[in-house]
Amino acid sequence: MKTFLLLLSSVSLLSGCVTTTPATAVHQPMTVRPEARQAAAPANGSIYNVATARPLFEDRRARLVGDTITINITEKTAAAKKSDTKADRSSDMSLGVPTIAGLPLKSFQGTTLAANSSTAFEGKGENTSSNNFIGTLTVTVIEVYPNGNLLVSGEKQIGLKEGEEFIRFSGVVNPMTITAANTVASTQVADARIEYKANGFLDSAQVMGWLGRFFLSFLPF
Numbered sequence: 001m002k003t004f005l006l007l008l009s010s011v012s013l014l015s016g017c018v019t020t021t022p023a024t025a026v027h028q029p030m031t032v033r034p035e036a037r038q039a040a041a042p043a044n045g046s047i048y049n050v051a052t053a054r055p056l057f058e059d060r061r062a063r064l065v066g067d068t069i070t071i072n073i074t075e076k077t078a079a080a081k082k083s084d085t086k087a088d089r090s091s092d093m094s095l096g097v098p099t100i101a102g103l104p105l106k107s108f109q110g111t112t113l114a115a116n117s118s119t120a121f122e123g124k125g126e127n128t129s130s131n132n133f134i135g136t137l138t139v140t141v142i143e144v145y146p147n148g149n150l151l152v153s154g155e156k157q158i159g160l161k162e163g164e165e166f167i168r169f170s171g172v173v174n175p176m177t178i179t180a181a182n183t184v185a186s187t188q189v190a191d192a193r194i195e196y197k198a199n200g201f202l203d204s205a206q207v208m209g210w211l212g213r214f215f216l217s218f219l220p221f
Helices: 002-017 210-216
Strands: 068-096 112-144 150-160 163-173 183-185 190-200
Touching: 068 150, 068 163, 112 163
Parallel strands: 068 183
Antiparallel strands: 068 112, 112 150, 150 163, 163 190
């Protein structure tokens, strides 16, 4: 028993000392290095470099793996739902036993029976939710689709004395929506996945402990 308690306390101390990165659902990897370009017919010169050269008429919008795009996160959503249900039901019934000569169970003759029932139900429900997420994040092109669309993914990590905050974004960008300043709005990104998470003692205090989750998984009440 003492060995078990000692092991349990050791695990608790280790879990309290180790800072873990919150799990994520955005596309992986978060970043990627640019792909090396194959040397073309023109050779490198004093100014011209094959690996980094782009045509003079071409702007600096992202189009290759490893290029970066600035995402303007402007997510505002609101939803409301309200329902009201009413149901009423009532019924009456009466039964009389007439007096008939020769009818058995004469003690019940002339008896009048009456019954009535009523049922009422009323239910109301209302739900309102809203979301407002505004920020800026620069992501990296991690894949170029055959049709030219760009799969981007990125993360911004902010370290505070109480812990760390993580802003993550991934999605598919149509190059036609990229502005001349190499930016795109989050509302124009397909399959967008946006996360704002944090770690630290403030967030740990709001999470149920693993032992409590264990007992909660099979307790029927």
